[in-house]
Amino acid sequence: MLSWDADPAVLRPYLPAGTELDDWNGRILASVVGFRFLRTRVLGMPVPLHQAFEEVNLRFYVRRRGPEGWRRGVVFVREIVPRAAVAAVARLVYNEPYVVRPMRSRLGPGAVEYGWRQEGRWCAVRARTAGEPRPVAPGSQEEFVTEHYWGYTRQRDGGTVEYRVEHPSWGVWPASDAALDCDPATAYGPAFAAMLASPPASAFVADGSAVTVRRGVRIA
Numbered sequence: 766m767l768s769w770d771a772d773p774a775v776l777r778p779y780l781p782a783g784t785e786l787d788d789w790n791g792r793i794l795a796s797v798v799g800f801r802f803l804r805t806r807v808l809g810m811p812v813p814l815h816q817a818f819e820e821v822n823l824r825f826y827v828r829r830r831g832p833e834g835w836r837r838g839v840v841f842v843r844e845i846v847p848r849a850a851v852a853a854v855a856r857l858v859y860n861e862p863y864v865v866r867p868m869r870s871r872l873g874p875g876a877v878e879y880g881w882r883q884e885g886r887w888c889a890v891r892a893r894t895a896g897e898p899r900p901v902a903p904g905s906q907e908e909f910v911t912e913h914y915w916g917y918t919r920q921r922d923g924g925t926v927e928y929r930v931e932h933p934s935w936g937v938w939p940a941s942d943a944a945l946d947c948d949p950a951t952a953y954g955p956a957f958a959a960m961l962a963s964p965p966a967s968a969f970v971a972d973g974s975a976v977t978v979r980r981g982v983r984i985a
Contacts (some may be wrong), residue, residue, distance in 0.1 A: 772793075775957065825839070916930055926984075
């Protein structure tokens with residue numbers, strides 16, 4: 766999970782209706798996150814040949830006031846996956862901005878890398894770790910990045926779909942030698958090029974867990 770300080774003007778065109786930018790200690794962040802789905806099920810059923818695959822996404826953080834208070838969530842700018850069926854379902858059900866690329870992952874002792882092939886070269890998000898994961902500290906940037914439990918997606922008619930994401934709090938490792946190795950303008954668009962070409966403001970690796978993504982609901 767690599768994060769950068771983001772220009773709010775770059776993110777506002779991607780804001781779904783009914784949400785506003787969320788900040789951590791006055792800072793607006795955007796993150797590139799790489800991970801691997803394992804034992805994936807759709808409506809409780811495993812889909813043959815689609816249970817294990819990588820994803821790399823660019824996302825930022827928003828909030829919306831619900832009956833219980835602020836609902837803190839994420840908005841995806843682009844999500845890269847290796848399987849066309851996964852992208853098709855996500856676009857159909859949530860209108861999420863998925864694209865399909867050949868992908869690979871390398872998970873070894875103290876090293877994590879998720880890669881995709883684009884424009885004839887391999888791109889990657891990578892980091893190194895040491896020691897054991899530790900719980901996220903309350904109020905930390907790691908908590909802010911990992912504990913947004915809602916997703917928001919702008920729909921083709923201008924409306925917004927909201928969905929709940931459920932998982933326990935993750936343990937995290939501080940990361941060293943963290944890098945995003947790609948042409949950011951090609952991967953994510955010219956508006957994000959300057960931000961993503963600079964070193965990340967923070968980087969860490971999370972241990973992950975079982976995750977449940979609930980059905981989306983349109984918000985008023």
